Amino acid sequence: MTYRLLRLVLSLLVYVLLRPQVTGLHNVPRRGPVILASNHLSFIDSIIIPLVVPRHVTFIAKAEYWTGRGLKGRVSRWFFTTMGHVPVDREDPRAGQRSLDDALEVLQRGGAFGIYPEGTRSRDGKLHQGHTGVAWLALAGSAPVVPVALRGTDKVQPVGKRLPRPSRGIQVHFGAPIDPSRQLTAGARPAQVRRELTDHVMSSIHKMSGQELAA
Structure with missing residues (x-):
């Protein structure tokens, strides 16, 4: 009930103040495991995506959001x-794999998991090469990957700014699901398969986002 x-409340605020334009939402399965792989421009990306998708989407977030003190820390937690x-x-040297293991548990329960293949927010606005964790997760969890392209969220809350500001230019585009099993070919090395699948996902995001590719 608390989540709902x-x-x-957040949906009302977002749609009144930001009025995001959403396309391709029919590409997100209404049930079953699915990975939403998005570009990453702003802190609010992890808020916008779960609000426009009609199912619960889990994201990984840095532990500091749970360990703050005072009123701000309690609210954040x-x-x-x-x-x-x-x-x-x-700070955990195994943080990357632990994150993937947690994500895999979400998929195994039939849930939706959101991930940023670039690994962090883009500070120059360009689309950077994706890490292959998204492909490992898709293959291990037998889950389709829905590429997501965000536009304009960096105008709402630029990197380094603590508070968001109203902006009506947000767009959220959901691309056609990518079946990881189609990437499997006889004799291909696992690392090669993961790289090719990740590049396929990033290519789809690039086509929708229109971002310049980082060198």
């Missing part, structure tokens, strides 16, 4: 816990 209430996001300790 929070989602309702409540918010990210209620949203169902999973904390990851970035």
Whole structure:
């Protein structure tokens, strides 16, 4: 109930203040495991995507959001816990694999998991090469990957700014699902398969986002 209430309140705020334009939502399966792989321009990306998708989407978030002190820390902890996001300790040398293991559990329960293949927010606005974790997850979880392209969220909350500001230029595009099993070819090395699948996902995001590719 708390999640539904929070989602309702946030949805009203987002649609009144930001009015995001959403296309391709029919590409997101209404049930079953699915990975939403998106470009990453702003902190609010992890809020916008779960609000426009008609099912619960889990994201990985840095553990600091759960460990803050005072009122701000309590609010942050409540918010990210209620949203169902999973904390990851970035100081842990195995943080990357632990994150993928947590994501795999979500998929095995038939859930939707959001991931940013670039690994972090783009600070120059360009689309950077994706890490192959998204492909590992898709293959291990037998889950389709829906590429997502965000536009304009960097105008709402640019990197380094603490508070968002109203903007009516947000666009969220969902591309056709990518079946990871189609990437499998006889004799191909696992690392090669993961690289090719990741590049396929990033190519789809690039076509929708229109971002310049990083060198």
